[in-house]
Amino acid sequence: MGRKVLTDKIHIPGIETIEVYKNNGGYETLKKALKQMTPSEITEEVKKSGLRGRGGAGFPTGMKWSFLENTSVGPRYLVCNADESEPGTFKDRFLIEKIPHLLIEGLIISSFALGAESTFVYVRGEFKTQIGILSKAIREAYASGFLGKNILGTGFSLDIYVHSGAGAYICGEETALLESLEGKRGNPRLKPPFPAVKGLYDRPTVVNNVETLAAVVPIIALGGEEYAKIGVGKSTGTKLISACGNINNPGVYEIELGLSVDTFLNSNEYCGGLKNGKNLKAIVPGGSSVPILPGNLILKTANGDDRLMSYESLSDGGFVSGSMLGSGGFIVYDEDACIVRNTWNFSRFYHHESCGQCSPCREGTGWMEKVLHRIEYGHGTSKDVDLLVSIAKRIEGNTICPLGDAAAWPVASAIRHFRHEFEFHIENPEIVKNIKHHSPEKYKVAVS
Amino acid sequence: MLQVTIDNHTIEVPEGTTILQAARMIGGSIVPPAMCYFSKLKGTGGKCRTCLVRVAKSSEKDARPMPKLVASCSTPVQHGMVVENTTSQEVLDTRKSIVEFLLINHPLDCPVCDQAGECDLQNLSYEHGLENTRYEEGRREFPQVDIGENIKLHMNRCILCYRCVYAVNQLTNGRVHGVLYRGDASEISTFIQNSIDNEFSGNVIDVCPVGALTDRTFRFRSRVWFTKPMDAHRDCKTCSGKAVVWMTGNDISRVTARKDQFNEVEEFICNECRFDHKNTTDWVIEGPRKIDKTSVISANHYEKIKQAAIINPVKKIIEKQAEK
Incomplete structure (x- = not known):
C-alpha cells in the first residue's frame, strides 16, 4: 500500500465543506506556515522536497519560485493552471471536485511564499461543476478568515479569483493562459521573457498546476526532507495518475x-x-x-x-x-485497439486545438490529420508513412509553444513502434474500408 | 556594446538588438528572411518561423549552443553570441520545410495575383521552396471580402503573419480588425464585416507580405513590372506626403509608401495620398525610385554605371595567355 498525502482524506463524507475539512486537520498547515515560517523558509522547504511540476513538464517547483526572488517591488501573481484538457488526463478535476480546500490551502501558502496578494485559478471552461465547488469553497474560506484582508492576524492579505476558460486546449499552455486571463486571444507568447520576469499584466508571475500547489500542503506539514523520502531518486513525492482504457478499474x-x-x-x-x-x-x-x-x-x-x-x-x-x-x-x-485510428484521433485533436499562430503547427497539424485520415479509411499510399514521419520531424522543435511537439510526438512514436499497422492499412484498403474498428490481429481472424 | 558573430561576420550592436536586426546591419545574403516581423510595428515577429537560426554559442559566459533553433527576429543578442544562418545546413533545411508549410494551403495563383513581382512569399519560395508539392489534399478556401471601398481581402493567399492586425491596432484608433477562429481555420477579418474606416487603413496593403490585401483601385490594372516607380511627394496635412507613384506611361496607376531594401515601409502614408490622388499634377515627382537589381520590377529600367566598374570578362584570360 503506497503512501497517500493528497487523497488520504477524500473518502471522508463532506470533506468538500470547510467544517469537515477543518475537523480533519485542515488549515492547520496554513497556520503553521503563516505564523511560524517566513516566505523564504517555505520556498526552501519546497526546494528540499524536490517537488517537480505536475502539469507535464516536470520542472522543479522550488527553482521556478526562486526565479521571482530577485525581481523588483510591486505586485506579483500566482496563477493556478486548472485548464486540464489533455486527452487521458483527469486528475485535477478529481482533486478540485473531491477536496477543494486542499487546493485553496496550498494556494494561500504558496501565495504567501511568493508574496502574491492576488491569485488566479484558471479553470477549464467545461468544468462547470468543479467551478461551482471551488467557488463555494473559496466563499467558505473567506467567511472563515483564511482569505481576504489580514489573514489569521498576520497582516498577509490574499484574494483568489476563479476564472473560467472558454474551451481552448491551448490556454493550458502557461503564456497562452496568461493572455487569456488578460482577456486577449489565447495565443502563446514568445519566450523569453518568461512569466517569472514578465507574466500576467507584465508583472512577475508563477504558473503552477493544481496538483503541484496542492502538494505544497503535505510538504509544509511533513517538512521538505520527509516528503522527499517518498518516491525514488529525483522523482520525489506522490503523483496522481488518471488511468483509462481497457482496464478493469x-x-x-x-x-x-x-x-x-x-x-x-x-x-x-x-x-x-x-x-x-x-x-x-x-x-x-x-x-x-x-x-x-x-x-x-x-x-x-x-x-x-x-x-x-x-x-x-x-x-x-x-x-x-x-x-x-x-x-x-x-x-x-x-490487443484489439487500432493504433492507426488512435493516432488519427489524437492528431485530429491537435489539429482542432492548434492556435494557428505559427506556420509549422497551423499547417502541419492539419496536414498530418488529413494523411492519417486517408490511411485510416483505406486511401493511403505507400509514401504516406514516410511523409508523416517527415512532417512530424519538421514540426517538432520549430514552433512557438510545445503544442507543436505534442502533436508531432504521438505520430512519430506510433509509426516508430507500430509501422506494420500503418503499412497493413495501406496494403489492405478493402479490408480497412469494411471493418469499423480494426487491428491487424483482428484482420487475421476476419481473413482466415 | 555587444559583440555578435553571424555567419563569420562580427559586428558590435547596442543592447536590446535582436539577431535579425544585427544581421540587417551587416547586410547581404546572411540576412534571414522575415515574413511576419516588421520593425516599425511593435509586437510583430516570431510567428512565421522563416527566420529561425542556430545559436552555436549563447554568449561569452555560456558557451553552450541553444537547444533549439530560435526566431532571430525576437531573440535578443548577447555578448559573444555566435549565430549560424546560411552556414548551417539544419537552418536551411528547416527553412525549406517552413516554406513548404506556408505553401501547402497557398493557392499559388501568382499569374492572376496583383502582388506578383513584389511578393515576399514568391521570393522566399524562389530561394527556398521545393519544385513540387507533397500535399495532395484540398487547399482551404475562403470567399473574397471587400473591407472598405479600397481594400480587397483575399484570405486564401494569407499566411497569417498578423502584420495587418498590428498595423491597424497601432496606426489607427478603432479596433475592428483581427483574427477569428483558430488553427488552420483562422482568418483575418473585420468585426462582422465592418469596413476599416480610418484614414491610415490603406497601410495594411503595404505591410501584407503576400497578395492577401490588395489595392482595389489598382486591381488588375497592370502587372507591377510594367509600371515605373517614381519617388514623389505632395503637401499633405495628415501624413508626410512622401510616397512612390507607380507610372504607366504618364499616368499614375497606384501610390504606395516608400519601402526599404527589406520591404518595410519607411513612412506610413494616409489613404487620401494613396487612393485619391492619381493625377500627375497632384504630385511633385522627384525621380526614379531605386529598385534592387535582382527585383523583377527593375527589369525594364536601365541603370547608368560608372566607367571604372566595367570589367572586361576576357581581359584576365588574354593577359594570362600573353604571359605564357
Whole structure:
C-alpha cells in the first residue's frame, strides 16, 4: 500500500465543506506556515522536497519560485493552471471536485511564499461543476478568515479569483493562459521573457498546476526532507495518475513515484489488469502528447530493467524506446485497439486545438490529420508513412509553444513502434474500408 | 556594446538588438528572411518561423549552443553570441520545410495575383521552396471580402503573419480588425464585416507580405513590372506626403509608401495620398525610385554605371595567355 498525502482524506463524507475539512486537520498547515515560517523558509522547504511540476513538464517547483526572488517591488501573481484538457488526463478535476480546500490551502501558502496578494485559478471552461465547488469553497474560506484582508492576524492579505476558460486546449499552455486571463486571444507568447520576469499584466508571475500547489500542503506539514523520502531518486513525492482504457478499474490513483508500471497496471489495488483477459498492446503513460510505447517497452526498459512510474524511468531510452511521465494520463490499449485510428484521433485533436499562430503547427497539424485520415479509411499510399514521419520531424522543435511537439510526438512514436499497422492499412484498403474498428490481429481472424 | 558573430561576420550592436536586426546591419545574403516581423510595428515577429537560426554559442559566459533553433527576429543578442544562418545546413533545411508549410494551403495563383513581382512569399519560395508539392489534399478556401471601398481581402493567399492586425491596432484608433477562429481555420477579418474606416487603413496593403490585401483601385490594372516607380511627394496635412507613384506611361496607376531594401515601409502614408490622388499634377515627382537589381520590377529600367566598374570578362584570360 503506497503512501497517500493528497487523497488520504477524500473518502471522508463532506470533506468538500470547510467544517469537515477543518475537523480533519485542515488549515492547520496554513497556520503553521503563516505564523511560524517566513516566505523564504517555505520556498526552501519546497526546494528540499524536490517537488517537480505536475502539469507535464516536470520542472522543479522550488527553482521556478526562486526565479521571482530577485525581481523588483510591486505586485506579483500566482496563477493556478486548472485548464486540464489533455486527452487521458483527469486528475485535477478529481482533486478540485473531491477536496477543494486542499487546493485553496496550498494556494494561500504558496501565495504567501511568493508574496502574491492576488491569485488566479484558471479553470477549464467545461468544468462547470468543479467551478461551482471551488467557488463555494473559496466563499467558505473567506467567511472563515483564511482569505481576504489580514489573514489569521498576520497582516498577509490574499484574494483568489476563479476564472473560467472558454474551451481552448491551448490556454493550458502557461503564456497562452496568461493572455487569456488578460482577456486577449489565447495565443502563446514568445519566450523569453518568461512569466517569472514578465507574466500576467507584465508583472512577475508563477504558473503552477493544481496538483503541484496542492502538494505544497503535505510538504509544509511533513517538512521538505520527509516528503522527499517518498518516491525514488529525483522523482520525489506522490503523483496522481488518471488511468483509462481497457482496464478493469479505470480511475484516479495516487501513487508513490517509483512504483513499477507492471504493479500499477496489474495489481488489483490500481488498474487491476486488462479487461476480459486481453493482452496488452500499448500504453500512453502521460497523456496524449507523450510518445506511445508498445507493451514490451512499457513494462521493461530497453536494458531489461523494470520500468517505474517516475520521471526518469519513463523517459529512459529517450524517444527511441522511452516516453514521458507527462501529466499522468495513463491510457491502456489492448490487443484489439487500432493504433492507426488512435493516432488519427489524437492528431485530429491537435489539429482542432492548434492556435494557428505559427506556420509549422497551423499547417502541419492539419496536414498530418488529413494523411492519417486517408490511411485510416483505406486511401493511403505507400509514401504516406514516410511523409508523416517527415512532417512530424519538421514540426517538432520549430514552433512557438510545445503544442507543436505534442502533436508531432504521438505520430512519430506510433509509426516508430507500430509501422506494420500503418503499412497493413495501406496494403489492405478493402479490408480497412469494411471493418469499423480494426487491428491487424483482428484482420487475421476476419481473413482466415 | 555587444559583440555578435553571424555567419563569420562580427559586428558590435547596442543592447536590446535582436539577431535579425544585427544581421540587417551587416547586410547581404546572411540576412534571414522575415515574413511576419516588421520593425516599425511593435509586437510583430516570431510567428512565421522563416527566420529561425542556430545559436552555436549563447554568449561569452555560456558557451553552450541553444537547444533549439530560435526566431532571430525576437531573440535578443548577447555578448559573444555566435549565430549560424546560411552556414548551417539544419537552418536551411528547416527553412525549406517552413516554406513548404506556408505553401501547402497557398493557392499559388501568382499569374492572376496583383502582388506578383513584389511578393515576399514568391521570393522566399524562389530561394527556398521545393519544385513540387507533397500535399495532395484540398487547399482551404475562403470567399473574397471587400473591407472598405479600397481594400480587397483575399484570405486564401494569407499566411497569417498578423502584420495587418498590428498595423491597424497601432496606426489607427478603432479596433475592428483581427483574427477569428483558430488553427488552420483562422482568418483575418473585420468585426462582422465592418469596413476599416480610418484614414491610415490603406497601410495594411503595404505591410501584407503576400497578395492577401490588395489595392482595389489598382486591381488588375497592370502587372507591377510594367509600371515605373517614381519617388514623389505632395503637401499633405495628415501624413508626410512622401510616397512612390507607380507610372504607366504618364499616368499614375497606384501610390504606395516608400519601402526599404527589406520591404518595410519607411513612412506610413494616409489613404487620401494613396487612393485619391492619381493625377500627375497632384504630385511633385522627384525621380526614379531605386529598385534592387535582382527585383523583377527593375527589369525594364536601365541603370547608368560608372566607367571604372566595367570589367572586361576576357581581359584576365588574354593577359594570362600573353604571359605564357
